[in-house]
Amino acid sequence: MKHLPAFIDLKDRSVLVVGGQAMACRRTAMAQRAGARVTVVAPQLSPDFGNLRTPFVHQARTFEAADLAGVVLVFVACEEDPDYESRVAKRAGGQDVLVNVADRADISTFIMPSIVDRSPIVVAISSGGEAPILARMLRARLESLVPAALGKLATFAGTYRDRVKEVIPDVQRRRRFWERMAGGAVAESIYSEQPDTAKSLMADMLEAAKSDREAAPTGEVYLVGSGPGDPDLLTFRALRLMQQADVVLHDRLVPEEILELVRRDADRIYVGKKQGDHSMKQEEISRTLVNLAKQGKRVLRLKGGDPFVFGRGGEEIEMLAAEGVAFQVVPGISAANGCAAYAGIPLTHRDHAQACVFVTGHAKEGELELNWQALVQPKQTVVVYMGLISLSQVMASFLAHGADPKTLVAVVDKGTRPGQRVVAGEIATIAQIVQAAELTGPAIVIIGSVVGLREKLEWYANTDRPVS
Ligand SMILES: C[S@@+](CC[C@H](N)C(=O)[O-])C[C@H]1O[C@@H](n2cnc3c(N)ncnc32)[C@H](O)[C@@H]1O
Missing domain, CATH: 1.10.8 (Helicase, Ruva Protein; domain 3)
Structure with a gap:
């Protein structure tokens, strides 16, 4: 080991910072976070110092040996003058004051690690000054693994x-x-x-x-949104809970790539719902959640998109709440947000839409119970979930309620997933275009002039476009 890892108590102790640029400011802020009293020596300070919330002493001149009196450690950061840095480091070293010179491990007596700060837990990572980039990469990994709280x-x-x-x-x-x-x-x-x-x-x-017993494990339910399909869109919390669950109840919309991230030995229960094919009734799903949690299990209820957007998540936790079962809800990226982003269609835009409405196109006994008047409005985007089957019915209702037949419409099929397809047209034509495209779903329908922005903003591979 090249350096001794140690955490120094700087509370109310004096720290000297030599330098007046951004790096010196970062060192000042870091020392202040640890409770140090900081003196900064530099002829001038960059505007960064104006953002510091804790007061510090500023000596507007160059370093003098007397500045080292009573100081626990010194940070030097004057990259514009390496000779000056060396002189200060030598002087500090000569007086046995610990010194760190930014990016110059060779003349420092201590180096600064990359840190993951979850105070009072702090993880420090060092590459001994050899490969700071690797230490930073490792830090980034840990940031995503260690819960923020x-x-x-x-x-x-x-x-x-x-x-x-x-x-x-x-x-x-x-x-x-x-x-x-x-x-x-x-x-x-x-x-x-x-x-x-x-x-x-x-x-x-x-x-x-x-009484020398072990408390029976307390079961709980995690109602987690897994997003529209791309595993990279999971939240940190979703991933953590997925990796500690004992059993998972998952939907049809959760792809295998995401299920593979669930703890390997967790039991899997498929409760998928497809129109007309309900593997498990809603009531039965809620009851299963309650029973498993009462057996002391950590139960993951994994849902596509966000659990509270056309996900019946509310109904599932109502029963949990009534039965006194502990639960938490983890939001996911909803299909509307994910598909819009991956199709290059902003849902709102200053020039096009000041409102965005999510509706369901799922017809009850053939009837769509929607407030069409409210949907056919200028400067508004309408997103229709579960609208593939009823697409021609939805478009006909838009027209019947006064929508311009030329209003743009996009249908995003398998959004955010490798086979994503975006098919676009107008209210009057889209149903035919979609039929010819033989989309298989899941698909979302976006209606409004924002759809036109896609020509400029499309970025994600769309399998409906020829690859040049
Ligand atoms: C029962 S809803 C679930 C919605 C989900 N809770 C959410 O927040 O996205 C199912 C509908 O979501 C839409 N959907 C879900 N994932 C999708 C995807 N990857 N691409 C397009 N639409 C999707 C489709 O309209 C599908 O019929």
Whole structure:
């Protein structure tokens, strides 16, 4: 190991920053985050320093040896004058003051790691100055893996430290207790901002520990939106919950590439719904969620798009709430947002649409119960979910309610997925064009002049366009 990893307590201690440009400002901010009192020595300061929220002392001149008096460490960042940097570093080194010169590990006595800050948890990564880019890449990976609220969990755990020690004196048992706490429902409640639930679960765990029992695992349900299909559109939280679930109930719209990201040994239950073919009735799905959670399982209910946009997610959690089962809802990118973005069609645009309406084209007993008057409005985009089968009916109703037959329409089939196809036309013609294109769905219909922007803004491969 080339350097000793260590975390230095800088609270109320003096730190010197030599330099007045952006990097010196970043060092100042970092030292201030650790509670240091910072003096900046530089003839002039860049405007970046104006954004610092914590006060610092500015000496508007060049470095003098006396600046080192009482200082714990020095940051030097004057890349415009490497000789000056070397002189300051030498002087600091001569007085045994720790010195870091930005991007010059060779003349530094300490180097700055890349950090993942979930205070009080902080991960520091160093390549010993050899390959900072690799350290930064690793950091980026960790940023996506470590829950943003890990720090909150650490603080929460800290408030229970003494109590847990008192109730469980044995070190081994205590370690197992903390492992269960950090990998289970208590941690999830903290991550999802439900501190009261976390406290009550912690009380149950401690009560069980007193009588030498292990609290029965607490089941919970994660209602997670998996987005329109591209696995890269999953949220960090969705992925984390997918990787810790014991069982997953998934829809027809969730593709295999996404299911493969669920914990390998999780049980899979297919509850897909296709028109006329309901593998499991809604009531049965909700009941299954409740039963599995009551058995202590972490149940992932994975839905295409967003669970609260034409996803019946609300109905599923109503039963959970009534039965007192803990749950959390993770939003997903809805098909409307995903398809519009991947088709190059902005849903709103200052020159075209100031409103956007999502409606369902699913006909109940052949009837579409929509407020057509409200849909046929200027400067508005209408997105029709489940509108492929009823497309000609929807278009006819638009026309019957006064829509301009030349209004642009796009149908996005398998949006955000490798086989995405975008077929465009006008209200009067689109149904025929779509029929000829033999789209298979899932597909979404976008109506409005924003569709015309696609000519300029299309970027994602569209299999309906010839590849040149
Ligand atoms: C039951 S709704 C579910 C909507 C989902 N909860 C959401 O937020 O996107 C199913 C409809 O969503 C649309 N849809 C879902 N994924 C799609 C995709 N990848 N491309 C186009 N449309 C999609 C289709 O209109 C499909 O019939």
